Amino acid sequence: MSQNSNTPHNKNQTTFTLDGKTIPFSEGQTIIQAAMAAGEYIPHLCFNPEFKPHGSCKICTVTANGRQTASCTQQPQVDMMVESDTKQINDERRALLQMLFVEGNHFCPSCEKSGDCQLQATAYELDMMSPHFDHFSPNRPLDASHGEYLLDFNRCILCSLCARASSDVDGKNVFSLAGRGIKTHLIVNSKSGKLADTDFTGDDKAAHVCPVGVIIKKRVGFAVPIGKRSFDEHPISATPHPIVKGAI
Amino acid sequence: MSQITTHAEYLDPILAHYKLNQHNLLQMLREAQEHFGYIHPEAIDYLEQQLQLPRSMVEGVASFYSLLYLQPHGEYRVLFSDNITDRMLGNMDLMESMCGQLWVEAGKVSEDGLVSINTTSCTGMCDQGPAVLINNIAINHLTQDRINSLCELIRERVPLSGWPLEFFAIEDNIHKKDILLDSNFKFGSALAEVLQRSSEEILQEIKTSKLRGRGGAGFSTGSKWEFCRTAPGAQHYVVCNADEGEPGTFKDRVLLNSYADMVFEGMTICAHVIGAKKGFIYLRGEYRYLLDHLHAILQRRRQQSLLGNNILGYTDFNFDIEIHLGAGAYICGEESALIESLEGKRGTPRNRPPFPVTSGYLNQPTVVNNVETFAAASLIGLHGGAWYANIGTETSSGTKILSVSGDCAHPGLYEYPFGVTVAQVLADCGAKNTQAVQISGPSGICIAANEFERRIAFDDLPTAGAFMVFDQSRDMFEVARNFVHFFKHESCGFCTPCRVGTSLLSNMMNKLANGHGSPYDFAEIEKLNELLLSTSHCGLGHSACNPVLDTIAKFRPAYDKRLTHKEYIPAFDLDYALSQARQMTGRDDTGAHLERIHVSK
Ligand SMILES: Cc1cc2nc3c(=O)[nH]c(=O)nc-3n(C[C@H](O)[C@H](O)[C@H](O)COP(=O)(O)O)c2cc1C
Ligand code: SF4
Ligand code: SF4
Ligand code: FES
Numbered sequence: 114m115s116q117n118s119n120t121p122h123n124k125n126q127t128t129f130t131l132d133g134k135t136i137p138f139s140e141g142q143t144i145i146q147a148a149m150a151a152g153e154y155i156p157h158l159c160f161n162p163e164f165k166p167h168g169s170c171k172i173c174t175v176t177a178n179g180r181q182t183a184s185c186t187q188q189p190q191v192d193m194m195v196e197s198d199t200k201q202i203n204d205e206r207r208a209l210l211q212m213l214f215v216e217g218n219h220f221c222p223s224c225e226k227s228g229d230c231q232l233q234a235t236a237y238e239l240d241m242m243s244p245h246f247d248h249f250s251p252n253r254p255l256d257a258s259h260g261e262y263l264l265d266f267n268r269c270i271l272c273s274l275c276a277r278a279s280s281d282v283d284g285k286n287v288f289s290l291a292g293r294g295i296k297t298h299l300i301v302n303s304k305s306g307k308l309a310d311t312d313f314t315g316d317d318k319a320a321h322v323c324p325v326g327v328i329i330k331k332r333v334g335f336a337v338p339i340g341k342r343s344f345d346e347h348p349i350s351a352t353p354h355p356i357v358k359g360a361i
Numbered sequence: 362m363s364q365i366t367t368h369a370e371y372l373d374p375i376l377a378h379y380k381l382n383q384h385n386l387l388q389m390l391r392e393a394q395e396h397f398g399y400i401h402p403e404a405i406d407y408l409e410q411q412l413q414l415p416r417s418m419v420e421g422v423a424s425f426y427s428l429l430y431l432q433p434h435g436e437y438r439v440l441f442s443d444n445i446t447d448r449m450l451g452n453m454d455l456m457e458s459m460c461g462q463l464w465v466e467a468g469k470v471s472e473d474g475l476v477s478i479n480t481t482s483c484t485g486m487c488d489q490g491p492a493v494l495i496n497n498i499a500i501n502h503l504t505q506d507r508i509n510s511l512c513e514l515i516r517e518r519v520p521l522s523g524w525p526l527e528f529f530a531i532e533d534n535i536h537k538k539d540i541l542l543d544s545n546f547k548f549g550s551a552l553a554e555v556l557q558r559s560s561e562e563i564l565q566e567i568k569t570s571k572l573r574g575r576g577g578a579g580f581s582t583g584s585k586w587e588f589c590r591t592a593p594g595a596q597h598y599v600v601c602n603a604d605e606g607e608p609g610t611f612k613d614r615v616l617l618n619s620y621a622d623m624v625f626e627g628m629t630i631c632a633h634v635i636g637a638k639k640g641f642i643y644l645r646g647e648y649r650y651l652l653d654h655l656h657a658i659l660q661r662r663r664q665q666s667l668l669g670n671n672i673l674g675y676t677d678f679n680f681d682i683e684i685h686l687g688a689g690a691y692i693c694g695e696e697s698a699l700i701e702s703l704e705g706k707r708g709t710p711r712n713r714p715p716f717p718v719t720s721g722y723l724n725q726p727t728v729v730n731n732v733e734t735f736a737a738a739s740l741i742g743l744h745g746g747a748w749y750a751n752i753g754t755e756t757s758s759g760t761k762i763l764s765v766s767g768d769c770a771h772p773g774l775y776e777y778p779f780g781v782t783v784a785q786v787l788a789d790c791g792a793k794n795t796q797a798v799q800i801s802g803p804s805g806i807c808i809a810a811n812e813f814e815r816r817i818a819f820d821d822l823p824t825a826g827a828f829m830v831f832d833q834s835r836d837m838f839e840v841a842r843n844f845v846h847f848f849k850h851e852s853c854g855f856c857t858p859c860r861v862g863t864s865l866l867s868n869m870m871n872k873l874a875n876g877h878g879s880p881y882d883f884a885e886i887e888k889l890n891e892l893l894l895s896t897s898h899c900g901l902g903h904s905a906c907n908p909v910l911d912t913i914a915k916f917r918p919a920y921d922k923r924l925t926h927k928e929y930i931p932a933f934d935l936d937y938a939l940s941q942a943r944q945m946t947g948r949d950d951t952g953a954h955l956e957r958i959h960v961s962k
Contacts, residue, residue: 166712168712168856168898169855169856169857169898170856170857171856171857171858171896171897171898172857174895174896181895181896183712183896183898186712205891205892205895205896208888208892209857209858209892209896212857212858212861212862212865213857213861215861216860216861216864246865247868249864270857271854271860286415286417286418287417288417289415289417289418289420289421290421290707291417291420291421291424291425292424292425292854293424293425293426293427293690293707293852293853293854294849294850294851294852294853294854294860294863294864295849295852295854295860295861295863295864296854297854297855297860300417300420300421301417302415302416302417303416303417304402304405304406304416
C-alpha cells in the first residue's frame with residue numbers, strides 16, 4: 114500500500130518497521146520523526162517537527178516491540194516492530210481525544226480555528242463521534258487585552274508548544290504552564306497576567322504554533338471561509354506539517 | 362520602589378544564602394513565603410529581577426506546589442491530613458468543629474485574614490493521627506479538646522512559638538526492631554570500615570548483599586550504583602529520596618528522626634563508590650520540623666570529619682550533603698520529578714530514557730535511593746554483603762520496615778526479615794477482625810482475609826512500607842474513594858490520560874457514592890484503567906485505578922449496595938447542580954430542591 118515499503122535504502126541504513134512498512138532512521142531520531150520523514154502519519158498533537166518533543170498528549174502512542182510508548186519521544190531500535198494503526202491503539206487515542214475535549218470548552222461551530230484545528234482534525238481522522246465522557250465545563254476567562262491577539266484558554270490542550278516557541282525561538286518566555294493536575298493552565302509573563310503587558314507580538318513564532326484555537330489573531334476572523342481550510346480539503350493524515358501550513 | 366526595598370530586606374539574605382542560583386528557586390520561594398505566609402507579588406518582582414528569571418516561570422513553579430501560596434492564606438494556615446486513616450479517626454468532624462469555632466469555611470480564608478482551613482494529602486503521621494499541619498508544622502493526636510485549645514490560641518493570635526510544646530510532640534512508635542532498628546549504630550563506624558577498602562570492593566559488597574531499593578520499585582542497588590559509577594559525567598550526585606508521600610508510609614520520618622547517621626553514612630558510602638562530591642536529601646515539606654535537627658547532625662558530622670574535605674583523613678575523599686525541602690507534591694517522590702524539583706522547577710517527571718543514573722541532577726549521573734536503602738547500605742558497609750544476603754528470602758534479602766496504621770492496637774514501625782506473612786504482622790500489631798490490608802499505600806495492593814498468608818517480599822507482596830489495616834466495620838468503597846481523590850489531587854497534570862483520567866475516575870466514584878451508579882460504570886472504570894496503564898507518563902497514572910479495581914474485585918458488596926440502577930444513569934445531577942445556588946441564597950427548603958429521584962447522601 115505504501116510507496117515506502119519499496120523505497121530502496123542503502124544497506125547500512127538502520128530501519129524499523131511501522132505497521133509492516135520499513136522505515137529508515139538515523140541516530141537521535143524518534144519514531145515519529147523517522148516516520149514523518151518517510152511520509153508516514155502517526156496521530157499527534159503536542160509534537161511539532163520544528164520543536165523538541167514534549168511527550169505530554171500521548172496521542173502519538175504506539176506499540177514498540179510489544180510495549181506501549183509515546184512515539185514522539187521514543188527512539189527506535191534496529192528492526193523494532195512498531196504498531197500504530199491498530200484498532201486497540203486508535204481506540205485509546207480516541208479516548209485521549211475525548212478527554213481533551215471534555216476537560217476544556219470546545220464549541221467547534223463558533224471557533225475561528227475550525228477547519229485548521231489539529232484537535233478537531235485528529236478527532237475526524239479517528240472517527241470520534243461523541244465526547245463520551247461528561248463535560249468538565251471549566252470556567253476559563255478570555256484574555257482580549259492585546260491589540261492584535263486574543264487568547265481563548267477554553268481550547269488550550271496544554272501542549273506547551275507556545276511556551277517552547279517563545280522560549281526556544283523567540284527568546285521571550287511569554288507563556289508558561291502553571292498550577293498542577295487538572296488545574297494546570299497556561300499563564301503569560303506579566304504581573305497583571307494579561308497578554309497586553311507582555312512583550313508578545315504577532316511576529317513571534319509563538320503566535321503561530323498553537324495546534325488549536327487559543328492564540329487567535331484579531332479582526333481576520335473567518336478570512337478563509339469554512340470549507341476551504343487546511344483540513345477541509347485533506348484529512349490531517351494527508352496534510353504535511355499542518356501547524357506550519359495552518360498558520361501561514 | 363520603597364516596597365521593593367522592604368522586600369529586599371528579607372529576600373536579600375535568602376538570595377545570598379542560595380547564591381542567586383536559580384536551581385534553588387523552590388527553596389527560595391519556600392523561605393520567602395515564611396515572611397508573609399504567602400509569596401507576595403512584589404517579592405516575585407524582586408526575585409524576577411535578581412534571579413533574571415521570567416515571572417511566568419516563577420509563578421509556574423510556585424503554583425505547582427500545594428504548600429506554596431500566591432495569594433494571602435491567613436496568618437494561620439491549617440491543613441488537616443486527609444488520609445483514610447485520619448478519616449477513620451474522625452478528622453472530618455474535628456475540621457468541621459474548627460471551621461465552626463473560627464467562622465471559616467473549609468478551603469477558604471476567614472474574612473479577617475486570620476486563618477484558612479483545608480485538607481491536604483497524608484502528612485505521614487498515620488500512627489498518631491488525626492494530624493494537622495499549622496503553618497507547615499505538624500501537630501498530631503488531635504482530639505476535640507486539642508482542637509478547642511488550637512482555636513483559642515489562633516483566636517488570640519498567639520504565635521506558634523508560644524504554643525504548648527506538647528502539641529508538637531512526635532513519637533517514633535517503634536514496636537519491633539530487627540537488624541536495622543536494633544543496630545545501635547555508632548556514627549562513623551561503617552565509613553571507617555568502608556574507607557579501608559577500594560570502591561570496587563565496596564560495590565561488590567553491595568552487589569553481594571542483593572540489596573534492592575526500599576522506595577517501591579525494588580531495583581538492585583548494586584546495579585544502580587554500578588551504572589552510575591561507570592556513566593561519564595563531570596560530576597556525580599547522590600540523592601536521598603525522603604519525599605515519603607505515599608499515604609500510610611512514615612518509616613522514613615522515623616529513620617531521619619532517630620537513625621539519621623545511618624542514612625547520611627549510607628549516602629557517603631555511595632559517594633565513595635560512585636565518585637560523588639555532593640549529595641542531597643529531598644525532604645518532603647510536611648517534614649519541615651525535622652530540618653533543624655538534620656542540619657545539626659550534618660554539622661556534627663562535618664566536625665567529626667565524616668563529611669567535608671578529606672573525610673576521615675582520606676585525601677581526595679570530599680563529600681557533603683545539602684537538604685532541599687519539598688513543598689507539598691507527592692509526584693516529587695518519583696525520581697525524575699524529584700530531580701526537576703531539586704533543580705528548582707515544576708515537579709514533572711522527565712522522559713525516560715535517559716535514566717537518572719546516566720543523566721540526573723543537572724544532567725549528570727545521579728543515584729537516587731530511598732532513605733531506608735541508604736540506612737541498609739550502612740549496615741552492609743559494617744557487616745558485609747554476605748551477612749546481609751543471608752537474611753530474608755531468596756529474592757528479597759535483608760529486612761523491611763513496615764509503617765503500620767489503621768485498625769490495630771499498636772500502630773507504628775515494625776521491622777521484619779523479608780518473607781513475613783501478613784497474618785504475622787496483624788497478630789503482632791494487635792489487629793482484630795481484619796477485613797483488608799492495603800499494602801504499599803494507594804498505589805500498592807489491597808488484600809482480603811483469604812490472602813493473609815501471603816508474604817512481604819518482592820516476588821509476592823512488594824512494598825514501600827505502608828501497611829494500613831481495615832477491620833470489618835470499614836466501608837472499603839470509601840477507602841478506595843479516598844485513594845482516588847488522593848491521585849486526582851496529586852496528578853502532576855503533565856500527561857492527558859492521568860490529568861483527565863484521575864478526575865474522571867474521581868467523578869465516577871462520587872457518582873457511585875451518590876447512588877447514581879450502574880454496572881455500566883464498572884466497565885468504564887476497567888477501560889479507564891487500561892488506558893492509564895498503557896498511556897500514562899509515569900507510575901502515578903499507572904497505579905491510579907488500582908484501589909478501585911482491587912476493591913471491586915475483592916469487596917464487591919461495598920459497591921453493590923450503592924447500585925440502585927441496572928441501567929446507565931448520567932452523572933449530571935440537576936439537584937446537586939443547584940446546590941451552589943442554594944448555598945448563595947441560604948435556602949435549603951423543599952422548594953429549593955428538585956424532586957429527589959435517586960437516593961443521595
Ligand atoms: C508517583 C511516585 C511516587 C514515588 N514516591 C517515592 C517516595 O516518596 N520515596 C521513594 O523513596 N521512592 C518513591 N518513588 C520511587 C522512586 O521513583 C524511585 O524508584 C526510588 O526513590 C528509588 O530508590 P530505591 O531504589 O532505593 O527504592 C515514587 C515513584 C512514583 C512513580
Ligand atoms: S495555547 Fe495552544 S500552543 Fe499553547 S499550550 Fe495551549 S494549546 Fe498548546
Ligand atoms: S502519569 Fe500523572 S503524575 Fe505522571 S506525568 Fe502523567 S499526569 Fe503527571
Ligand atoms: S505527540 Fe507524542 S505525546 Fe503528544
